[in-house]
Amino acid sequence: MPENASLNGCIDRIELGFVEREATPRLLMKLSIQLHLAGLSLSNTVSILEIFGVERARSTVHNWVHKADLQPEEGRCPDHVAVDETVIRLNDEQYWLYAAVDPETNELLHTKLEPTRTNVIAYSFFRELREKHDVDDAVFLVDGAKPLNDACRRHGLDFRYERHGNRNSVERVFREVKRRTTSFSNCFSKAEAETANEWLRSFAFAWNQLI
Structure with missing residues (x-):
């Protein structure tokens, strides 16, 4: 298009x-x-x-x-889902950005910003992802992060370890988010965590429309 x-x-x-x-x-x-x-x-x-x-x-x-409260559309049914986590700076504090991407379309399925990285938070992220999309039969592509692997096991999801290949889609998203938050510091400067979360959902909406 x-x-x-x-x-x-x-x-x-x-x-x-x-x-x-x-x-x-x-x-x-x-x-x-x-x-x-x-x-x-x-x-x-x-x-x-x-x-x-x-x-x-x-x-x-x-x-x-x-x-405007923009959010990516729900109800997707991907065959594979690439999931990863990365560090984002919010003011002078470190937060963890969790993201799930459909590697076939590069669409963002779900994002969440958290102040820390734990098994409980990873489990919650997967629960929310399952509530929004039909992913129970999908193959999840994860790296060696133990919280993500543990969350997949606890949810009974099929997953495999993959560092590159189809997981490049989620890395591409992370690079763009970091570019935006580095170049345009006014996005997250003096912002509360929920404001940053709202921006990320809006970003996901726009990303899915323009890829």
Whole structure:
């Protein structure tokens, strides 16, 4: 599908039910949300609005993104699921980002940000993933991380150890998230963990529309 068609489709899916009184045209609000989630910094997104004669603060666009409450679609039925965890910096603190990706489509199925890395948290992540998608018959691709392996066993899921191959899809997602949070520190700067989680869900929504 052409990239511009994907962009238009993504814009159409952005709901603005949170808007009560807003002078900005709705199409420009949706465009701003999509451009920022697609990789544009808040400063550059504001500059795009100025081209249309609309002046808004970066914090305004930031609030639009979070209030839109975007999330990836549920109900997927993948044959394989690549699962991994990586460290994300939130202000000066270390958090663990858990992610599940369909390696055949590169779509993000589920993300979660946690302050630590334990067997209990990994088990909870898999439970939420199973609630959102039909993955009980899928083969899970994991690395040597013991919490992930333990969670698969406790849930009775079929899994295999794989460091590369189909697991490259989840590594690609992690690289993009880290690029965004490093380049655009205003995304997670002075943000609460739940705000970061909301941004990650919005990012997953946009990622799935544009890949």
